[in-house]
Every structure is written in structure tokens, then in C-alpha cells.
Amino acid sequence: MSRKPMVRPGGRSARVQEAVHTAVRELQAEVGRPELTVPLVAARAGVTPSTIYRRWGDLQELLSDVAVEHLRPDAPPQDHGDLSADLRSWSEQFIEEMGSPIGRAYLRDALLGDPDGDNAARCSAYAAEQIDVVLARAAERGEEVPDVESVLDRVVAPMMYRILFRPGGLTTAYARRLVQEVLDSLDASR
Incomplete structure (x- = not known):
């Protein structure tokens, strides 16, 4: 089942997205991509793993969302x-x-x-x-x-x-x- 991340959400949703994206980027730099897991990202972001699964579906979809956001010109x-x-x-x-x-x-x-x-x-x-x-x-x-x-x-x-x-x-x-x-x-x- 494919989950669609919200584009530029506001309020709490935006804070959760930013915390999770930041956690992914930090953990990729610290432990490397192969070591990433949803529970590891969730713990760093201060959310439950179920929050990530509900919003992104799985780790690959989360990584995809983080990548697309990174590719957005600033x-x-x-x-x-x-x-x-x-x-x-x-x-x-x-x-x-x-x-x-x-x-x-x-x-x-x-x-x-x-x-x-x-x-x-x-x-x-x-x-x-x-x-x-x-x-x-x-x-x-x-x-x-x-x-x-x-x-x-x-x-x-x-x-x-x-x-x-x-x-x-x-x-x-x-x-x-x-x-x-x-x-x-x-x-x-x-």
C-alpha cells in the first residue's frame, strides 16, 4: 500500500515531517543508509514508529520523500x-x-x-x-x-x-x- 506524504503540511504535521526528515539526514551521516531503520529514525525524531508507518508506509517511501525534498531547488x-x-x-x-x-x-x-x-x-x-x-x-x-x-x-x-x-x-x-x-x-x- 502506497502512502502519499503531504506536501508542505502545516502545524503539527509540518513539525513531524521536519523532525523525521532531519532524523533521516542526521542518521544517514552518522550510521550510513544501510543501518537506517524505522524505529531508529522514529527514536531520533521523537515520534513513534507507527507515526512513520502511517504517514510514509515504509522506510523506502520515507527515504524517497526525504530525497525529493532535498532535490527541491532552494x-x-x-x-x-x-x-x-x-x-x-x-x-x-x-x-x-x-x-x-x-x-x-x-x-x-x-x-x-x-x-x-x-x-x-x-x-x-x-x-x-x-x-x-x-x-x-x-x-x-x-x-x-x-x-x-x-x-x-x-x-x-x-x-x-x-x-x-x-x-x-x-x-x-x-x-x-x-x-x-x-x-x-x-x-x-x-
């Missing part, structure tokens, strides 16, 4: 003054963070505890929101911009494939090449 993309620089900067940061061993572990956790695909959709929405900010800024400056789906398909999707299945060659040069290709296709369509 700030809008930097504004470098033009579309090319903004997309390059965003894609380089994305490939560095998601391609790191920690980033790949969070991605695996996010997807493993997500039988319905909701977490994958949330992670995709995070990327789309960030790209939308970059494209909206460029459009406000009068630049011609591709649509969000084109950037997702031609920049994010290839990077994610490499991150998950072929992590060799994950360089900022690769990210820059993908960005240049989507921008070149924009120029070619004029």
Missing part, C-alpha cells in the same frame, strides 16, 4: 544577463549536483520509493519551474526563447539519462554542448 536560477549564459549556468550546476554520488543516491531514493511516479513528476516539475524562470527572464529582455518542453527534452532528459545510466562523461562541457544545441535549433527555426 533558490531561483542565477541571472547572468542573457539566455545562453543563464541556461549554461543552470545546466552546469544541475549536472554537477545530480551527477555527484550524493545526487545520484538521492535520485535513486526518490524513484525507488515511488511506485506511482508522483516523485518523478515532482522532480520534473522542479526542473521545469527553474527552466521557466530562465526563459521568462530572457523573454522579458526581448530574447527569443525555446519552450520549456524543448529544454527538458534536449537538455535535461539527456543529462538525466547519463546521470542514471551512463555517469561517465558527465562534464560541464557536455551540459554546455546540450544547451548550445537547443539554442542552435532555435536559430535554425527562424
